Amino acid sequence: MGQGVHHAWLQLMLTPGLGPISLLHYERQFATPHAILRALPRLKPELTLADASWVERLLTQTHQMGATALHWREPAYPQQLLEISDPPPLLFIQGDGALLNQEPLIAMVGTRRCSRNGERFAHKLAADLGQMRLTTVSGLAVGIDSAAHAGSLLGGGATVAVLGCGLDVSYPKPNMQLKAQIIRQGCLVSEYPPGTQPHPKRFPRRNRIISGLSRGVVVVEGGLKSGSLITARMALEQNREVFAVPGAVDDERSRGVHQLLKEGATLVESAADVVQALAWGGVVPEQAKRVAVIPSGGVSEVLPDIPGAASVVAALGDGALTVDGLLRLCHLTPAELSSTLLQLELCGIITREMGGTLALVPQVS
Structure with missing residues (x-):
């Protein structure tokens, strides 16, 4: 029955003239994909169904490459994605598909032609979120996407790459090693069957899945007409949080981000901004939430839960220090210091001052 359902949905998906919205409408009317297939000759006599043997070959190829097909009425289908107006009836997944239902997923997108500073920031932000065991979602493009995926993995987190082509297609070529690592430590997702080649029209559709899987979308760099801005607009339509990282005012790559900030996007300077916003929404897991806000017992209650925190706070007791100074003293x-500083910053115990030094935040008794 399960294989038959996958076959039926894929045959419908590959039939020209049918899309997710029309299939969702037909499913509500006929309940099953088999019933839709039986009704289509009467409802849409002009349509030619996709060849059944071709569909079977695609499903066989999916299984042979170690991937799975997941239709939208299976329990493992990402529940967040069902909230959007046009979820894909069938997803192709390679890697740890359980990540797709992990709360919250955080998308990070930006331009392919990113600045060095933008690339560094995206990598660090994703690494900091990874240290909190939060999963990032992006599109495996070169530039900001690649930095987000790599940073998340480096930080010990997982990452989800949503593709605008088949899972087996080697695109983009420079990211094949990263793609293999994501299969081992994360998950690849596509609504397109094996063999589907990349095409400009497929990437905006891919973007709705990136935002749809996520609770929030962080835009690091993007022009006014960039794909990153399309993803942000989709996120707003899907009732997701939109975050924006400010950049240089004279850089075209910052224009779209600054427009989002003018329209009310949450400004992001560190992982703390993302985690705190999502903590207020009640969707951050306990391991991240417990360091997002200082408990009622104050700083003394937080320090035992953060490795290395006591030595950092003691070192800063005599005044602000650089990271190098803390490394020498603590x-x-x-890597350990980076994790400790992030959690102390999330708690509001330390702050970054002008010049990059770190200092204790005065605590109100």
Whole structure:
């Protein structure tokens, strides 16, 4: 029955003239894909159904490459995606599909022709979120997308790549090693069957899945007419949070981001801004939420839960220090110190001052 359902949905998806919205309408009317197939000759006699043997070959190829097909009435289908107006009837998934129902997923998008600063920031932001065990979603494009995926993996988190082509297609070529790593430590997703080649019209459709899977979308760099802005607009239509990272005022790559900020997007300077906004929405897991707000017991209650925090706070007791100064005094590795500083910043215990130094925030008794 399950294989038959996948076959029926894929045959409908590949039939020219049918799309997710019309199929959703027909499903409400006829309940099953098989019933839709039986009714179509009467309802749409001008349509020619996709060849059944071709559909079967695509499903066989999907299984042979270690991927799975998931239709929208299976429990494992991402529930967030069902909230949008045009969810794909069938998803092709390779890797850990359970990540798709993990709350919250955070999308990060931006231009392919990013600045070096934008690339560094996206990588660090994703790494910091990864240290909080939060999963990022992006589109595996070169530029900001790649930095987001790589940063999340480096930080110990997972990442989801949504493709605008078949899972087996080597695109973009420079990201094949990253793609393989995502299969091992994350998940690939596409609404397109194996063999589907990339095409400009497919990427805007891919973007609705990136935002639809996520609770919030962070735009790092993007022009006024960029695909990143399309994703942000889709996120707003889907009732998702939109975050924007400000850039240089004279850089064309910042124009779209600044427009989003003018329209009310949440400004992002660090992972703390993202986590705190999502914590207020009640969708952040406990391991992240517990360091997003200082408990009623104050700083002393937080420090035992954060490795290395006591030594950092003690070192800053005599005044602001640079990261290098803290490394010398606290005997932590750079990775350990980065994680500790992020969590202390999320708690409001420390702050970053002009010049990049860190200082304690005065606590109100």
